[in-house]
Amino acid sequence: MHLPHSTLKQEFVKKWIMGLQRCKFSNNNMSIFERxxxxxxxxxxxxxxxxxxxTCWSRALxxxxxxxxxxxxxxxxxxxxxIVKRSRRIRRTAKCGAAxxxxxxxxxAQCLVRKRTQILKSLIPGGxxxxxxCLIEETLDYITSLRVQVDVMRSLASASVRAxxxxx
Amino acid sequence: xxxxxxxxxxxxxxRISDDQIIELVSKLQQLLPEIRDRRSDKxxxxxxxxETCNYIRSLHKEVDDLSERLSQLxxxxxxxxxxxxxxxxxxx
Numbered sequence: 130m131h132l133p134h135s136t137l138k139q140e141f142v143k144k145w146i147m148g149l150q151r152c153k154f155s156n157n158n159m160s161i162f163e164r165x166x167x168x169x170x171x172x173x174x175x176x177x178x179x180x181x182x183x184t185c186w187s188r189a190l191x192x193x194x195x196x197x198x199x200x201x202x203x204x205x206x207x208x209x210x211x212i213v214k215r216s217r218r219i220r221r222t223a224k225c226g227a228a229x230x231x232x233x234x235x236x237x238a239q240c241l242v243r244k245r246t247q248i249l250k251s252l253i254p255g256g257x258x259x260x261x262x263c264l265i266e267e268t269l270d271y272i273t274s275l276r277v278q279v280d281v282m283r284s285l286a287s288a289s290v291r292a293x294x295x296x297x
Numbered sequence: 298x299x300x301x302x303x304x305x306x307x308x309x310x311x312r313i314s315d316d317q318i319i320e321l322v323s324k325l326q327q328l329l330p331e332i333r334d335r336r337s338d339k340x341x342x343x344x345x346x347x348e349t350c351n352y353i354r355s356l357h358k359e360v361d362d363l364s365e366r367l368s369q370l371x372x373x374x375x376x377x378x379x380x381x382x383x384x385x386x387x388x389x
Binding site for chain 2: 164
């Protein structure tokens with residue numbers, strides 16, 4: 130299931146060029162914002178279709194390409210901060226025995242992991258339907274695909290900069 | 298992979314082996330630039346999750362910024378250079 134970086138890159142470039150050609154930038158009088166949306170949409174679709182339906186996140190992204198901004202993030206991260214503050218306060222109390230402290234620390238850690246898992250689920254396309262193992266596996270694949278996407282987009286951007294420079 | 302995966306019940310209790318999770322979390326650790334460079338084995342799961350979320354958010358932001366930049370660059374790509382001609386023929 131895990132493809133080498135270069136293979137994934139080739140697949141992405143192929144699909145992205147196809148997608149960009151469909152946008153017909155030369156014919157339309159698009160605004161910069163519309164062009165940006167088209168570029169991003171074609172990049173996301175290319176990234177997802179390069180996985181050829183083998184991963185959950187790619188199927189979820191293709192069926193729902195407009196990434197909703199996670200609304201629970203702020204609440205969850207505030208909750209995380211409260212948990213960390215509470216753990217620092219508890220550790221300072223000398224009254225707690227060592228065993229009780231360990232128990233509290235462990236349950237705080239579990240709480241943190243749960244909250245952060247929730248945040249991760251909101252970041253991965255289709256994440257809310259995954260169990261723990263699936264989520265981590267999908268995250269690994271999603272991160273490698275995102276890196277390829279960023280890599281190729283950066284290359285095109287720097288090539289475009291060079292292409293726009295006055296001919297020497 | 299062992300077949301000890303279970304379907305997650307609505308109560309959120311799943312009998313997934315700890316070893317599976319530890320192995321996956323260590324793979325995640327290898328991918329994250331922050332943690333990998335520190336070369337420490339004692340990174341907690343919650344820290345790995347936090348760094349993962351931050352990393353994914355930063356990648357999303359970078360894609361967004363690059364899309365914006367490409368949108369502006371491709372709008373003005375009518376120079377006479379050879380590279381411009383190649384790019385135009387590729388995607389326009």
